[in-house]
Amino acid sequence: MDDDNSSLNESRKRVSHGRHFGRTVFALCNYPSLLVNGILQLEQLEDLLDSYPGLLERLREGSEEEVLHVGELIGKGASSARGEDMKSLKPVVIDWIVPAGGVVLPPSPRNSKIARGFNHPLTGHLLCPAELDWDDAETKKKLQSGEIAVSGDQWPLFLYANEAYDPDDPWKGLLRSRLLINAFRHVFTSPSSIEKEPKATCAGNARLHGMIAVTAPSVAYITTQVRFTICSSSVFSRTDTTTDSETFYHSLLDLLEDPDERGEVIDLLVWWNRQIFPTSSATKRTLKANSALSKIRQKRAALKDATASTS
Numbered sequence: 001m002d003d004d005n006s007s008l009n010e011s012r013k014r015v016s017h018g019r020h021f022g023r024t025v026f027a028l029c030n031y032p033s034l035l036v037n038g039i040l041q042l043e044q045l046e047d048l049l050d051s052y053p054g055l056l057e058r059l060r061e062g063s064e065e066e067v068l069h070v071g072e073l074i075g076k077g078a079s080s081a082r083g084e085d086m087k088s089l090k091p092v093v094i095d096w097i098v099p100a101g102g103v104v105l106p107p108s109p110r111n112s113k114i115a116r117g118f119n120h121p122l123t124g125h126l127l128c129p130a131e132l133d134w135d136d137a138e139t140k141k142k143l144q145s146g147e148i149a150v151s152g153d154q155w156p157l158f159l160y161a162n163e164a165y166d167p168d169d170p171w172k173g174l175l176r177s178r179l180l181i182n183a184f185r186h187v188f189t190s191p192s193s194i195e196k197e198p199k200a201t202c203a204g205n206a207r208l209h210g211m212i213a214v215t216a217p218s219v220a221y222i223t224t225q226v227r228f229t230i231c232s233s234s235v236f237s238r239t240d241t242t243t244d245s246e247t248f249y250h251s252l253l254d255l256l257e258d259p260d261e262r263g264e265v266i267d268l269l270v271w272w273n274r275q276i277f278p279t280s281s282a283t284k285r286t287l288k289a290n291s292a293l294s295k296i297r298q299k300r301a302a303l304k305d306a307t308a309s310t311s
Helices: 002-024 031-037 041-051 057-061 062-099 121-127 137-145 180-189 214-230 247-258 259-276 292-310
Strands: none
Touching: 002 180, 002 214, 031 259, 057 062, 062 214, 121 137, 121 214, 180 214, 180 259, 214 247, 214 259, 247 259, 247 292
C-alpha cells in the first residue's frame, strides 16, 4: 500500500510540475515522443530535474516505457494547465479590452466566443495582422469572410503597446501590451493582482513553483493564450489550421531564442520583470547614485582597482 501511495504521489508531482513546465518552458509538443527521441534537450528540463532527485538518471538509464511514462505525465500536466488557463481567461479578457469608461458594442458574451475574432470590431482590431489596416473596409471584409487567411507567423496588433506597430522598427513596443500583462498576472500571480490592491488569499502559480522571473517561453505561452481567447474558435487544437496556434507559438519562441536578437530580448525580459516581479533581481534596477548601497559598491570597486594596480 505504501508503495502504491508513493507511486501515486510521485505521479501527481510530475503532473504538477508538468503544468509549470508547459507554461514556462515548452508548451506545445508531444512530450513522450520528444523525450524518447532526445529532441527535448535535458537543459530544457533543468527546472523539472531540480525538483525530482533521481529523475535525470531515470531519463538517461530508464527503459523506453519508463521515459514514455514520464513524458505522458508532463504532457498531462501541461495540457490540463493550458485548458484551465483558457477557461479562466475567457470571461475576463472582455473586461480588459473595453476602453476606459466604455462598454462592449455590440455586446460580446463573457462565456461565448462566437461573437469574437474578426466577427467583432474590438477583437477584430486586436487580431488584425500588424501589417494590415483594420480600418480599411475592404481589408476588414476579407478578414471577416476568410478571403484573407491569417497564418500563425502573422502577428496581431495586440502584441504591441497601445496597438501601435511601426514597420520601420518592428521591435518597438513588441510584446509590451497591457493586455498581455493583465493575462500574465491573472495566470501566474493571481487574478486579483491585476488590481491596484490585490486581494489574493492563496499563492499563485508562480509562487507555488518558486518562479521569480519571467521566461521567454512564458511570454510566448501567455500571448498564445490571449490570441486564442479573443478569437472565435471554440476548441483549441495544435493542428488547427484556422487559428494556427502552434505555428504562432513557435514563431514567437524562434524570435525570443534567436541569439542575434539577444540584446532586444534581454531588454524585453527586464521590462517584463519590472511589471511582474518588481522586487526580483531580474529587473536589474539601477542603483540610486547617493544611496548607501551605491556608496558601498563604489568603495569596494575603488579598493579592487587599487589592489590591482599595486599587484
